[in-house]
Amino acid sequence: MGVAPAVTAPGAPRRLAGRGGAWRRWLSPDEVHRRALALCALSVFAVVVLIVAETTRGAWPALHEYGGRFLTGTAWDPVAEKFGALPYLYGTLVTSAIALALALPLGVGSAVYLAEIAPRAVGDAVSFLVELLASIPSIVYGIWGMFVLAPFLRSIVEPWLIAHLGFLPLFRGYPFGIGVLNAGIVLAIMIVPTIVSISREVLLAMPRTLREAALALGATRAEAIGVTLDAARPGILGAVILALGRALGETMAVTMVIGNSNHISASLLAPGATMASVIANEFTEATSSLHLSALVAIALVLFAFTVVVNWFARLLVLWATGGRRDVAGAA
């Protein structure tokens, strides 16, 4: 560089400056290549727009017909063409709440074990098993919940709950095995890997000095862990909300174990239905166009729900890990 005089330089700069240079540049392999890649990127963007447009278009007749009553109505009767989605909203929220109540303490507890207590090798091995749990297809959880968990709940857990906690409306009724409680437990098993792996990453990203300072001040190990947990709270909250997003949209396992009833019942032992499960159940059997449109409207509501929840979660995880997208995208 710098030895050869500028005179021997190829004519590229001159050509660019000359007549038709803009065209030539537009057709240069580099530009064509860049535009081809940009086209791919544009198509990803377009696909999301198409999904939103298509669900909105499909949902329009039902939303137009019922308006706000679609979300507050409790009657879902395809024969009489009455569609109120509240039972499904309720079912989705209750099953997700049970799942979170079970998965949150277990998930954070094991994340603490994996990040703070276990030796590195054990932590890595157990995390690997947890990731394996996340890769099991949801239909496999469904068949397990249906044939293994349901009889266990029906014969052992639910009779006990009815006998000892039956004074609460939550645990009144008959032990079906299949129902909201079963769906909540299966969902908890399915979302716990998300909580564990992201919380562990967040905890590992915390500065060691936090714990060391706490220990130096005379804190016990548990108290030092408490200090780290306190600092990691936004990230762990993000992990939990990300898991919530997954629980809201989970379909197959829930459809197989929830019992599919469109009545709102205070009891956790009763069968119910979620937004995702009603779509899976009724979509191919919907005969009237209004029924189909009502199901698409439920899909739209579910979509909006999960987008908001995921957006919020990602923001929290990004903030907590200092902008590490790989962690935020782990789920």
Next chain:
Amino acid sequence: MSPARPDAGPARTPAGPPGARPALAPLPVRGPSLLRRLHDRGVIVLCYLAAAVVILPLVLIVGQLLVKGLAGLNLAFFLHLPKPVGEPGGGVANAIVGTLILIAIAALIAVPVGVGTGLYLAEYGHGPFGGMVRYTADVLAGVPSIVVGVAAYGLVVVPMGRFSAIAGGVALALLMLPTIVRSTDEVVRLVPRSYREAALGLGAPRWRTIHSVVLPAAAGGVVTACLLALARAAGETAPLLFTALGSRFWTTALDRPIASLPVYIYDYARAPYEDWNRQAWSAALVLLLIVTVVSALLRLTTRRIARP
């Protein structure tokens, strides 16, 4: 407890420096009170328990699958078509082939578009357009699979006029796309700047640099990401219910409904025949073996490569 992490020492007695100001008696330092020690033990034991309870379902599910599914697994199960109700036997040959066809269609769509988008984001995606695409990929990643199924129904099944393998493949491609985009983006960005600078310095144009230097350097990660996405898509049921629909026959036509392993399991598990339920367990075991073993192997190999 690992030796690398010192416990909060229980009772250290600070020895005063000899000779200096003997008037100050050494401060009596006591260890944590009994209550705090109990709290410490309790919290740590609870964390151990939580980890054990989280792993427990994995053991239970895999164990049950082996117990209930292994009995029905034989060569005929892989080679035969489903039998009508009442006739014993039958297999999942068409479902396995159907799943492979669906996955192939999905890969044909999602891999080129996904890798192209990932490359764009890593190499050129610093502006607002890149940020927008990244955000939409994140949104797509969070869309529930059943909603993707509903959208694919409206976008492909309705215009085509029938359920088809193509519709199922498109739905699965939509699910795979964000994973591939995001992983390609990450992996390509890990390729050191010096590689690009060396290639550009040797006179290679930018597109040659990207395709002959950057992409090969990142190929391992990109291939792994694509295979992981494929494995996950192979286990998806919800988006296939009203796109590929399912079939009890030997179909390979792409514009007709097609069988798939997950939908087969769903149908057979809900059927009121014990024989069918048994076959559902066997099929679930096959699916688990395909999906989980593939992803486990991939994760193990990349772990070894990717860990610094």
